[in-house]
Amino acid sequence: MSEEKQRKLAIICSKGSLDMAYPGMVLANAALMSGIEVHMFFTFWGLDMIVDRKMDNLKITPLGNPSMGMPNLLSILPGMTAMATSMMKKEIAKLDFPPVREFLQMIVDAGGHLYGCKMSMDMMKLTKEDLFPGVERVLGAMEFMEISEGAQIIFI
Amino acid sequence: MPSREIAGKVVEVDAEGFLCNPDEWSKEIAEEIAREEGIEQLTDLHWKVIEFCRADFKARGEPPTLRRITKESGVDTKTLYTLFPKGPAKKVARIAGLGKPTGCI
Numbered sequence: 001m002s003e004e005k006q007r008k009l010a011i012i013c014s015k016g017s018l019d020m021a022y023p024g025m026v027l028a029n030a031a032l033m034s035g036i037e038v039h040m041f042f043t044f045w046g047l048d049m050i051v052d053r054k055m056d057n058l059k060i061t062p063l064g065n066p067s068m069g070m071p072n073l074l075s076i077l078p079g080m081t082a083m084a085t086s087m088m089k090k091e092i093a094k095l096d097f098p099p100v101r102e103f104l105q106m107i108v109d110a111g112g113h114l115y116g117c118k119m120s121m122d123m124m125k126l127t128k129e130d131l132f133p134g135v136e137r138v139l140g141a142m143e144f145m146e147i148s149e150g151a152q153i154i155f156i
Numbered sequence: 157m158p159s160r161e162i163a164g165k166v167v168e169v170d171a172e173g174f175l176c177n178p179d180e181w182s183k184e185i186a187e188e189i190a191r192e193e194g195i196e197q198l199t200d201l202h203w204k205v206i207e208f209c210r211a212d213f214k215a216r217g218e219p220p221t222l223r224r225i226t227k228e229s230g231v232d233t234k235t236l237y238t239l240f241p242k243g244p245a246k247k248v249a250r251i252a253g254l255g256k257p258t259g260c261i
Contacts, residue, residue, distance in 0.1 A: 026260060026261070029261065030260060032237075033222055033243065033244060033245035034243045034245060034246065035241075035242035035243025035244075036243075095261075096221070096223055096224070096261060097223075097261055098223070106223075106226075106233050109232070109233035109234040109237070110233055110234075110237050111237060
């Protein structure tokens with residue numbers, strides 16, 4: 001094909017709940033399927049998506065979430081978060097979307113780049129060893145600026 | 157719909173060059189579209205993917221998602237991206253003579 005400029009996407013994932021983990025991964029994967037270069041930067045609660053001991057256990061809570069239509073008074077009951085999480089995981093699987101770990105591995109296998117945010121990791125006392133092995137590097141905000149030069153940026 | 161000649165045969169294509177009618181497809185057409193997509197030579201592994209896509213389309217009526225290809229055809233994600241670099245989703249569908257894929261995965 002023609003020698004057009006390579007389109008590039010940088011996605012900043014800042015949330016650690018199950019429902020907020022998927023938009024970033026879906027967009028990253030869609031971009032890779034379309035031949036777009038992808039960089040994912042995980043910061044603050046978004047680190048939960050790439051912390052090895054947490055990534056398989058992300059949750060969604062109905063508490064304070066008006067979209068889920070459950071009264072807050074009921075949402076505080078024990079087991080409600082677990083129930084909502086298990087329901088959402090089933091729906092995700094029905095659509096043939098993989099769980100977080102497998103999805104991120106797919107993104108890495110497709111050539112996507114994953115980075116942990118240095119400042120958030122320092123704050124949470126995490127090191128590279130705590131992260132999912134597919135994570136390429138730990139970056140400071142300024143390094144991310146260099147990497148994302150010329151990219152379209154999505155903040156989630 | 158515009159039509160064009162590929163590998164000596166006039167076929168209907170859409171604005172992005174996807175075949176409109178999968179039945180007009182032939183192996184020679186696949187080879188020529190592959191060259192347009194920058195793939196000089198289709199190997200056995202390429203054909204494994206293409207044939208899976210065509211069979212799956214026949215069975216289910218829509219082009220398979222990449223997720224489905226990697227799960228069902230035995231060709232993993234890394235290999236698929238090596239075989240069809242820079243945007244495998246559309247390339248595979250175009251070469252296999254199927255419509256533009258609409259799946260999100």
